[in-house]
Amino acid sequence: MNVNAPLNTDDLMTWLNYWGRVHVTGIDLGLERVLPVAEKLNILRPEAKIITVAGTNGKGSTTTAVAEILHQAGYRVALYQSPHIYRFNERIKVSGQQATDDELIAAFVRVDQARRACNLSLSFFEATTLAAFLVFQQQNCDVWVLEIGLGGRLDVVNIIDPDLAVITNIGLDHVDWLGDTIEKIAAEKAGIIRPNIPVIFAGQQTLPQAVSEQAQNANAALYVLNRDYFYHIEDKHWLFASPGVTLKLxxxxxxxxxxxxxxxxxxxxxxxxxDTAIETGITKAHIAGRFEVRKKDHKTIIFDAGHNGHGVLFLLKQLKQYLHANPQYTEIITVFSMLADKDIDQVVEYLKPEIAAWYIAPMTVPRAASIQQMTDALIDEPYQQLNTVQDAFQAALAACQNHQLILVCGSFHTLEAVWECID
Structure with a gap:
């Protein structure tokens, strides 16, 4: 495809393929190219409340819950997330409804016209994010809930100034782009902070100095989990408490x-x-691939997209709670595959004590880990090697006994391959 030629098509997939080829790389952090195009599109100062969420893990669940609560409160809510599971439209929602192909195509036409007028190329993520903002503007949304895709400071989502910034947690991930220490990564995440706005830090770890300093320099009020707000888990409900607010949820x-x-x-x-909107929003909020429990052939399958150490520790915490509530399950077998640029050794090390048997296979995506990478991490572990993730799932399903459940984990791509087997 000649990426400099005008593109006239009413096919969404053709547009998505086009955006994948316009720029030399899929990930190109920095705002220098995208800002002139955003100015041309007049989308930098939306007439809406903006809530931006960054972090290593938990962004998807947090943004989903915020959007659903505000929807239940009667607001017209824009929700931007990535990646998607089944189709691209999932990334861009208004009051729970995915953007239509026609809406996206109309937005892509405008983005392409603007970037050509500026004589600039855009990465896939940059172009599609600008298109999302155009859809939200066209839909006259009251609130935009925006998930940062990678980092914070240099992520295209950060071209929009938030009224509230949220940092869910900070772990070692994407070190090639963000830095190889918690403080370096924290400095990137803290790039979403703006002057005189509230900032939430929800990590279980000690507050990173970079976040504290950025908030202080911006005169931004910082609210920290277990310091300024708290939650407590009980048998039939949980409690949320902050100054002036106590909720049983x-x-x-x-x-x-x-x-x-x-x-x-x-x-x-x-x-x-x-309070009613909060309660209803909590019960209605759901997201595929975040400790998602499903059934196949009367067997229980848990899907979780945790793909780094922090995410897996969080998964294990939820798994412990689930097993406590479902004592009939005493063993876990797993369908497992990861991307090559993730810390496979650490993820496996965390999972080992809980897994009775591993069913592994390579994924069919460019960044997929090889069988060798996975077997090197699984030394002395009982594993069965299959040709495809789907084959691995079918083998696990056939072997699964009444006291066992199946955990599908390692990557969204792993989950996607198994979903095809049960939908």
Missing amino acids: PYGTLAVDNLSTAVAAVTLSGLAVS
């Missing part, structure tokens, strides 16, 4: 860690939100 399908962050965000947003 129901459990939902999402982890309480992320639900508590969402509640903190909506209570600090300045928006009118009732």
